[in-house]
Amino acid sequence: MRRLLPRTLAAALATGLLAVPTPAGAADLQIANGGFDLGLTGWSGSHSPGGVTAATWDGRTTARIDDTAADKAYGRESQPGLPATAGVRYTAYGQVWTESGAADLYLRFRDSSGQLLGSVTGGSVSGRKWNTASASGVAPAGTTSVSALIYSGVGNVGTAFWDDVLISKDDTDLGVQLESSVPNATTFAGGKAYAVYTGTADSNPQLAVIDVATEKVTSKLTFPDTTDTPTVGGWAATTATDGSVYLGTYPNSKLYRHVPGTTTLTDLGRAEGGYSFIWDLEAGANGKVYGGTYDNGRYFKYDNGTFTTIGATPVVVGAEYVRSIAHDPAANATYLGTGTNASLVRYDNVTGRTDSLLPAEYAHNSMVGGLTWTGGRLFAWLDRTLLVLQVVKNADGSYRSVVDATITDTDLHHSPAADGKVWFVKEGLLQSYDIATKAVQATNVRPDLDVTGYSWENGTLAGLGAGPDGTRIFKYSPATGASSTRLVTGTPVLPAAINALGTGPDGRIYTGGYLTGGTGVYDPLHGDADDNRPDTPTRNGLNQTDSLLAHDGKVYIGVYPSARLYSYEPGGTWPPKLQYTGGATGDKAADCRTGEGPPPQDRPYALAGAPDGTVYMGTVPKYGKRSGALNIWQDGTPGRAVCVIPDQAVVSLAYAGGKVFGGTSTRGALGVNPVFAPGVSAEVFSYDPANGAVARYPLPSTRAITALTEVDGQVWGLAGGTLLTFDPAAPGAMKTQRLFPDPDYDAKPTMAWRDGVLLTVPKDPDHVYGTQGDRIFKIDKVTKAVTVLLTKQGVEDLTADRFGDLYYKIGERLYRLTVHP
Numbered sequence: 001m002r003r004l005l006p007r008t009l010a011a012a013l014a015t016g017l018l019a020v021p022t023p024a025g026a027a028d029l030q031i032a033n034g035g036f037d038l039g040l041t042g043w044s045g046s047h048s049p050g051g052v053t054a055a056t057w058d059g060r061t062t063a064r065i066d067d068t069a070a071d072k073a074y075g076r077e078s079q080p081g082l083p084a085t086a087g088v089r090y091t092a093y094g095q096v097w098t099e100s101g102a103a104d105l106y107l108r109f110r111d112s113s114g115q116l117l118g119s120v121t122g123g124s125v126s127g128r129k130w131n132t133a134s135a136s137g138v139a140p141a142g143t144t145s146v147s148a149l150i151y152s153g154v155g156n157v158g159t160a161f162w163d164d165v166l167i168s169k170d171d172t173d174l175g176v177q178l179e180s181s182v183p184n185a186t187t188f189a190g191g192k193a194y195a196v197y198t199g200t201a202d203s204n205p206q207l208a209v210i211d212v213a214t215e216k217v218t219s220k221l222t223f224p225d226t227t228d229t230p231t232v233g234g235w236a237a238t239t240a241t242d243g244s245v246y247l248g249t250y251p252n253s254k255l256y257r258h259v260p261g262t263t264t265l266t267d268l269g270r271a272e273g274g275y276s277f278i279w280d281l282e283a284g285a286n287g288k289v290y291g292g293t294y295d296n297g298r299y300f301k302y303d304n305g306t307f308t309t310i311g312a313t314p315v316v317v318g319a320e321y322v323r324s325i326a327h328d329p330a331a332n333a334t335y336l337g338t339g340t341n342a343s344l345v346r347y348d349n350v351t352g353r354t355d356s357l358l359p360a361e362y363a364h365n366s367m368v369g370g371l372t373w374t375g376g377r378l379f380a381w382l383d384r385t386l387l388v389l390q391v392v393k394n395a396d397g398s399y400r401s402v403v404d405a406t407i408t409d410t411d412l413h414h415s416p417a418a419d420g421k422v423w424f425v426k427e428g429l430l431q432s433y434d435i436a437t438k439a440v441q442a443t444n445v446r447p448d449l450d451v452t453g454y455s456w457e458n459g460t461l462a463g464l465g466a467g468p469d470g471t472r473i474f475k476y477s478p479a480t481g482a483s484s485t486r487l488v489t490g491t492p493v494l495p496a497a498i499n500a501l502g503t504g505p506d507g508r509i510y511t512g513g514y515l516t517g518g519t520g521v522y523d524p525l526h527g528d529a530d531d532n533r534p535d536t537p538t539r540n541g542l543n544q545t546d547s548l549l550a551h552d553g554k555v556y557i558g559v560y561p562s563a564r565l566y567s568y569e570p571g572g573t574w575p576p577k578l579q580y581t582g583g584a585t586g587d588k589a590a591d592c593r594t595g596e597g598p599p600p601q602d603r604p605y606a607l608a609g610a611p612d613g614t615v616y617m618g619t620v621p622k623y624g625k626r627s628g629a630l631n632i633w634q635d636g637t638p639g640r641a642v643c644v645i646p647d648q649a650v651v652s653l654a655y656a657g658g659k660v661f662g663g664t665s666t667r668g669a670l671g672v673n674p675v676f677a678p679g680v681s682a683e684v685f686s687y688d689p690a691n692g693a694v695a696r697y698p699l700p701s702t703r704a705i706t707a708l709t710e711v712d713g714q715v716w717g718l719a720g721g722t723l724l725t726f727d728p729a730a731p732g733a734m735k736t737q738r739l740f741p742d743p744d745y746d747a748k749p750t751m752a753w754r755d756g757v758l759l760t761v762p763k764d765p766d767h768v769y770g771t772q773g774d775r776i777f778k779i780d781k782v783t784k785a786v787t788v789l790l791t792k793q794g795v796e797d798l799t800a801d802r803f804g805d806l807y808y809k810i811g812e813r814l815y816r817l818t819v820h821p
Contacts, residue, residue, distance in 0.1 A: 027174050028527035029082040029090075029167040031148060036061045036163060046075035046149060057097060057161040058130070065160045067101060067152035074152045081110055081145030082167060091136040091818050092148045093525070093803055094165040101158015102126045105133035106149035107167070111142040119149070124156075130163075132803065136820060166525040168805070171790065174814040175531025177520035178496040178513040179538045182466030183208070186453030187237040187245055189260055192218070193453065193464045194245045195471065197492040198233030198516050199223075200812040205233045206492040207247065207258060207265060208471075212455070212462050215473050217490035221265045223249065223256060229270070233515065237453070238281040238289060246289045246302070248278025253293055255281075255302055271307055272298045280371075282325040282334065284349075290334055292322025299325075299336055299347065311352060316343050320671055326371035326378060335378055339367020340624025340671030344380055346391060346399050357389065357401035364588040366623035366671060375417030375435045377404065386410040386424065388433060405438050415454035415461055419478070423461055425451065430476060430483075445483045447474040464488075468540050468575075496538070498809040500797065502548025504555045506570035507802040511814060512545020512557065513538070519545065519557075522814065524801040541575030542566065546754075547617075548799075551609030558604030563619045565604065565633055580639035582619050582631050592627035592643035599625040601641055602669060605754050608653035608660060610689065616660050618650030620753060626668030626677055630660070630687055644685050644694050647677040651753050654708035656715050657728030660687040663705025663717055667745075667752040675749050676703060682719060684708075686731060697731050699724075703745050707756035711768055711781065718756035718772055720745075723784065739786050743773050757797060763804035764821035771798040771808060776817060790817055 033042040039054035040063060051074030055064035067074050084090060092107045102124035109117045120137035139146065150162045183195035192209050199205040209219045225231035229252040236248030245258040247265075253276045255268040271278055277294045284290050289302045290310075297314025299322055300307055315322060316338045324337035332349045335357070342365040344358035358368070362382055370381035378389040378401070388405040407426060414424035421432045430445040449472045451465040463474040471488040499514035504521075511520040519539040527535045547558035557566040557576060562583025568576035582601030590596040599621045606618030617631040619641070628649030633639035644650060645664045652663035662685050666676045682702040686695045699705065699719055707718035715731075717724035721740035726733060743751045756772040767778040776790040776798065794810040801807065806817040 027172045027531050028525055029146070029169065030526070031078045031082070031165055031167060034078065034165045036063050040076060042078060043076035044079040046077045046151070047073040050074070051152070052076050055161065060161075060163050062161040062163045063150060065103070065150065065152045065162070067157055067159070070155055070157050073154045075149050077108060077149045078147045078165065081108075081147040084109065084139050084143050084146035086139050086141050086143045089136060089138045089170040089818070089820075090146050090167060091134060091170070092165065092167050094133045094148065094150060095130050095163045096125055096133050096150075097128065097130050097161045098126045099128060099159040099161070101152065101156050101160065103133060103158075103160035103162070104151040104153060105135045105165070106151055107135040107137050108147045108149055109137075109139050109143040110145045110147070112144045117142055121151075134803075136818070168525055168816065168818055170818045172816040173531065174522065174527055174535075174816055175533075176495040176812055177498060177511040177522055177534050177814045178518050178812070179493050179534055180496040180513065180516035180518060181470040181491050181493045182450075182516060183452050183464065183471060184233055184516070185235050185237040185247065186464045187239045188212070188453065188455035188462075189239040189243055189245060191457060192260065193455070193462075193473070194237060194239075194247075194258065195452070195464060195491075196234040196237055196247055197494055198496075199231075199494050200497045201230060201232060202811055203495045204231060205249070206494065208491055209260075210464065210471075210473070210488055210491075212457050212473065215486050215488050217488065219263065220490075220492055221258065221263065223265055224267050225252070225254075229254065234278070236278045236281040236291065238283050240283045240287050240289055241285060242287040244287070246281055246283075248281050248291055250277040251275040253278050255289070255291070255307075268302065268305075269307070271300050271302070272296065272309065279321060279323050280325045282327040284327055284334075285329050285332070290325055290327060292325050292336060292338075294321045294323075296320065297322055297338060299334070310349070311347060311354070314338075315347070316345055316354075318673075319343065320673070321367055323367045323369055324371040324381075326373040328373045335371050335373060337368025337371045337380065340669075341365065342367045342382060344368050344371075344401075353397075355399040357391065357399065359387070359401065359403060362387075366625075370412050372414060372416070374422060375420065377435055379414055379422065381410070381412055381414075384409055384411075386414065388435075388438070405433065405440070407433065407440055411451065413451045413454060413463075413465075415463075416456065418456050418461075421478070423454070423476070432478075443476075443481070445476060448472075448485055449474055495532075495812040497812045498797075498814060500545045500547055501799050501807060501809055501814070502555070503550055503799045503801060504570055505550045505553050508570070509799065509801060509807050509814070510548050510555060511809070512542070512548065512559075515544055517543040517545070524803065524805070524816075539574050546604050547607045549607035549609060549615070551615060552613055556607055556609070556615050558607055558617055560603050563601040563604045563617065563631065565615065565617055565631070565639070579635075580617075580631065580633040582617065582629070582641055583622065585631070585639075585641040586629070588622075591621075591625050592629075592646040596643075598627055598629040598641045598643050601629050601631065603753070604631075605649075605651045606653040606662070608655045610655050610660070614689065616653055616655070616687075618653045618662055620649040620651070620665075621669045623669050623671040626672055628664070628668070630662060642687075642692070644687065645683050645696065647680060648682065649753065651704065652706055652708040652717065654710050654715055654717075656710040656713070658689075659728060660689065661685070661708055661715050661728065661731070662687065663708050663719070665704040665706070665752045667704065667749055676745070676752070684717065684724070684731060684734070686728075695731070697734060699736075703742075704752040704755065706752070706754055707758045707770065707772075709758045709760070709768075711758075711760060716758050716768060718758060718770065720755070721772065723779065737784055739777075739779075740773055740775070754796075759798060759800060761800045761804035761806075761819055764819055766821065769798065769800070769806060769819070771795060776806065776808060
């Protein structure tokens with residue numbers, strides 16, 4: 001690399017270069033006027049006087065360098081410099097259009113006195129279009145600041161226009177990208193709503209106490225936990241008969257109590273062993289609380305400081321989930337909704353008798369997602385269908401259910417009965433069910449929120465939940481028809497874990513939130529000053545994102561649950577457009593057995609696009625099923641799902657050679673036992689769009705193929721720690737090479753869905769980059785030699801920005817790793 005001779009200290013003093021800024025908290029090293037929107041403000045003269053002016057070029061604000069003398073050098077340096085640390089590599093980027101001649105970008109390092117310690121460039125750039133110039137170097141000993149120099153050297157004659165000059169360090173923690181301010185669980189007591197706000201592995205959840213009348217948060221309490229048993233969030237809340245509020249959490253299956261009017265949350269301990277969820281809680285008589293758990297299907301009671309397991313474990317044979325609970329205090333009987341597959345039982349807490357109540361036609365559902373005992377009826381929610389059941393005692397002492405009503409397309413939660421009616425949201429409208437007449441009556445009221453709990457407050461129905469802009473309270477008076485939906489002020493705003501990331505056609509990095517959903521958008525090297533908050537406001541409206549794809553100028557987003565495919569055109573309206581729903585395809589009784597199609601699909605972990613605009617989506621099925629599907633959607637069509645490999649999920653896709661290639665996982669959905677399909681290995685398959693033909697290429701003793709991508713006309717993939725390469729015209733001649741040990745899939749089964757990523761970056765045509773098992777690496781395309789670039793616990797996912805640098809995630813934080821070919 002060419003090096004500039006340092007200017008003298010006297011010259012530095014004359015131009016005011018000794019000013020060293022106070023270190024900023026932001027990870028991105030933002031040059032104050034790097035886009036020249038303020039002319040040349042913040043850019044100090046360098047070398048020969050003159051030659052640099054502010055100008056507009058190609059619709060952009062720029063710095064124009066006119067070099068008319070071959071014996072002179074012209075330039076401007078960003079000053080004051082940005083904080084820098086000796087021994088750290090920094091990289092500068094700049095957009096430059098050279099009308100004639102050439103242009104250079106330099107990175108310069110200075111000490112605390114302003115003395116220039118070193119200067120490096122990446123070489124001259126030319127061309128009558130916008131090109132990216134770059135310079136990279138390690139800060140020498142004594143460095144305290146770094147700056148960028150746009151430059152035209154001695155011997156060069158020409159005109160160049162500069163814009164968007166940026167600086168990055170090598171491995172950069174870009175901080176939180178997503179926030180959530182919506183509750184997962186809600187209960188009511190004494191005119192207050194008690195709402196649980198989910199955190200992350202690094203940020204504890206909080207309980208908000210909300211005054212229903214004023215719609216304001218009156219207090220916020222942080223859940224205590226320990227390093228050994230961290231509390232991330234909670235889906236379960238109930239109010240006991242003594243007025244205490246009880247909350248169930250995950251992944252530690254803990255029970256917490258809050259006594260209204262106090263300022264504490266008390267950790268009551270684990271309801272059962274192992275990392276798991278308390279999915280639901282229900283109040284019993286005399287201050288008792290009943291609960292249900294995942295993953296061992298346990299039904300428990302908490303009474304006067306003691307946990308007691310009730311019945312067998314699991315309480316229903318084969319159940320992993322006790323997903324929902326309702327309690328009849330008059331009969332001292334509890335109703336348990338379990339999965340997978342779905343069952344609904346009445347458990348007599350006096351005799352221990354268990355009676356099955358689920359109508360036979362719902363046996364193929366995965367689980368009973370919600371239960372309420374109110375108005376002398378049992379309300380059971382299964383996959384957006386609300387059943388109203390009479391529970392009838394037979395002559396022999398057993399119990400059966402009689403269906404009073406079947407109400408389709410309803411949201412999960414519904415109100416307690418009042419004046420003989422139960423209220424709920426169906427097809428977006430508030431509706432009522434009259435218990436006596438069995439009639440459903442719609443209003444014209446749209447609550448416009450995902451309700452997590454209802455209560456009656458002085459004859460008014462109140463519902464709290466997630467709106468498009470945060471927590472909202474909905475109120476409706478059956479007597480007058482008056483309604484309102486208002487934003488709750490003062491709710492917790494907590495970081496959300498990143499579940500997926502990808503690069504959009506606009507060059508921005510899109511991130512999707514885990515569990516609570518939401519979408520983050522980061523503009524590379526333009527982060528704001530607070531890395532504990534997102535760089536742009538979280539976009540609400542989507543649930544948990546599992547995959548992202550840039551294709552045909554749009555961002556395609558795969559969303560759980562029900563494998564929803566959305567499309568978004570950058571700059572367009574948000575939320576994105578729903579194009580296809582994998583959960584609405586297939587048959588609940590099917591599982592790709594002979595003569596069957598696929599079951600409904602749930603988790604969209606893989607996306608690929610074809611030149612004709614078709615989008616392919618690889619999915620994991622709904623709970624309790626093993627067979628994923630290849631989902632095929634094209635604009636103007638409803639989309640469809642096809643079986644490819646029975647008993648295996650589709651978790652990676654690539655389009656190459658006119659065909660779609662997929663990789664499978666022997667892990668099906670949650671709720672299957674054993675977790676991995678016995679006696680089978682993962683496979684590569686091809687799908688021919690011309691005729692629908694599927695060809696299969698098994699890999700012996702392989703549990704998952706989590707990455708596939710097209711590389712220079714070939715297909716590359718990862719099967720655990722093994723590299724796969726093949727010509728799409730001859731997949732049967734596949735080559736394999738062991739790179740790393742396979743993951744411990746038994747210890748962390750989710751890795752069999754999404755462990756590896758492979759990709760290429762234009763600035764390094766000689767390598768393929770990837771991530772697998774807490775490491776980021778590159779592979780020489782010719783020799784297949786592997787270089788590990790980074791190893792960190794928790795490293796997942798990978799994408800690249802417009803500069804060719806890599807992005808990965810750890811928990812709630814996004815990181816950038818600069819690529820050096």
